[in-house]
Amino acid sequence: MGQTVADLGEFGLIALLTQRFSQGEHVVVGPGDDAALVRTRQGHVVASADMMVEGRHFRRDWVAGSDVGHRAAAQNLSDINAMGGVAHSLTLSLGLPPDLEVAWVTDLATGFAEEAALVGASVIGGDITSAPQVVVAVSVLGAVSQAPVLRSGARPGDTLALAGRQGWAAGGLAVLGRGFRSPRLLVDAYRRPEPPYAAGPQAAAAGATSMIDVSDGLLSETGHIAQASGVAIDVRSAAFEIPEPLHAVAAATGADPLTIILGGGDDHSLLATFPGDLPEGWTAIGTVAEGEGVTVDGAPYDGPTGWRHF
Amino acid sequence: MGQTVADLGEFGLIALLTQRFSQGEHVVVGPGDDAALVRTRQGHVVASADMMVEGRHFRRDWVAGSDVGHRAAAQNLSDINAMGGVAHSLTLSLGLPPDLEVAWVTDLATGFAEEAALVGASVIGGDITSAPQVVVAVSVLGAVSQAPVLRSGARPGDTLALAGRQGWAAGGLAVLGRGFRSPRLLVDAYRRPEPPYAAGPQAAAAGATSMIDVSDGLLSETGHIAQASGVAIDVRSAAFEIPEPLHAVAAATGADPLTIILGGGDDHSLLATFPGDLPEGWTAIGTVAEGEGVTVDGAPYDGPTGWRHF
Incomplete structure (x- = not known):
């Protein structure tokens, strides 16, 4: 000692x-x-x-x-x-x-x-x-260096986009929770997130209408944008590239890798909405429409959407 | 519930x-x-x-x-x-x-x-x-609204001065620690300090050379000024007016009221050093000289000087 x-x-x-x-x-x-x-x-x-x-x-x-x-x-x-x-x-x-x-x-x-x-x-x-x-x-x-990008500016017709790794940290946490230490890439992602620090100012400069970081869970954060902006947002599940190690976690734990991506937090990736073309490094994952609430592939989602603090 | x-x-x-x-x-x-x-x-x-x-x-x-x-x-x-x-x-x-x-x-x-x-x-x-x-x-x-007043500016010849209540909160804490709820004035002072919020900017405007708030204890905070400024500071015990309720605490607990004032914190009174006249509301309680360390009435002090965090 x-x-x-x-x-x-x-x-x-x-x-x-x-x-x-x-x-x-x-x-x-x-x-x-x-x-x-x-x-x-x-x-x-x-x-x-x-x-x-x-x-x-x-x-x-x-x-x-x-x-x-x-x-x-x-x-x-x-x-x-x-x-x-x-x-x-x-x-x-x-x-x-x-x-x-x-x-x-x-x-x-x-x-x-x-x-x-x-x-x-x-x-x-x-x-x-x-x-x-x-x-x-x-x-x-x-x-x-310009007006701050709030959660409340998303407009119908905007594209929802993601920057940074998503689901990696949640995969690492799932692994640790079961007493394992690998896949190492995911465990390391949980231990040390790598937020896309360049992507925030880049999105602001490119005219992002709303933005939030994913700390609790992708769908719950999307819900914050939808609620603050008074819009509906549909997330397209096919838009996510499932990283190889998440497949391994899914195989070992019986979890659906997509569930980990949609409900996972802790990576501190960024979600933003854009009225036009996306800047480099951003991936389109959904669309903004009139209405309220968050759907996945056009339907309500009943899996976990994010971390609950109490 | x-x-x-x-x-x-x-x-x-x-x-x-x-x-x-x-x-x-x-x-x-x-x-x-x-x-x-x-x-x-x-x-x-x-x-x-x-x-x-x-x-x-x-x-x-x-x-x-x-x-x-x-x-x-x-x-x-x-x-x-x-x-x-x-x-x-x-x-x-x-x-x-x-x-x-x-x-x-x-x-x-x-x-x-x-x-x-x-x-x-x-x-x-x-x-x-x-x-x-x-x-x-x-x-x-x-x-x-001017240069910040640091701990490090006290100079030999300056006067050490105090603004705000001092020892009241520590008296209240001593009372609570013994299971009592009175004198109420002291218990209330512990529960809700009343920092002299006007005195800080006032001291800065009046040319204070150093300043610190008393959160841990009067003598330990005086020691921070002495150390940061590279000077010796002597505190004059007769300078303190002992508030009436502190006498009552002293009588009930056997503590010396001066000990409570010198070692007590939590009132968030202010200590400052001034090269000239003191602003209104400030009381001279000591002098700055060449040398190092803090003395009380010219001699080393062996009572408690402040709260220890570990």
């Missing part, structure tokens, strides 16, 4: 973690004071926040500290991506069991910083406190 | 809470999308984050949901106050036990919104998830 969080103490831990957080040029005051100060030349800030709880969102025997760090950063960066923006700053607040090894926490911080670096974001502050299980609460700040 | 969080579900709960959050004119996109969008005309944003965990920072049998809401907002607004700024936006992320009553959570949201309204801040977003105990993670955004 290595050094624990209680051995090192709050201030020692903060010093160790902040070493891992390099600061971008926009950061005037970084971690270490009552608050940070960040330049926002665009005259606005796009902001979001998320919380992950051990035992609910991750298990320490399934994922490494670095994976939790990557995932916590990714799901927040993805929220800015889904507005058509790019994140520039993150805060990281941690609840930690006193007997947790310091190495696990520094791994988390390293993973968090690595993910933030993918979009050039800085970790500007946060908080550390004790808790009975690991809690990771993140807030993110970013900017858009 | 009323309706529980699990009865209502995530989306019902979010709808119920966001009703309580009115949005200021600076909020272009409020809660309900992937992220919020806020105008920041000043060209910068001051940001901080904090986490409170049930059983560690509060007990549900000691404080009401509304108190937890007030306190969670107050400690974050206070971080912006301590930079000499004013908060304009907050995010609220909640981890909630599924069997928690919805009324407790709506009370929390109401208290949070009321505290935010004291400085004109809007609750622009957040997250809700299940957790074994209540976790409240907040992030705050604000602005300063």
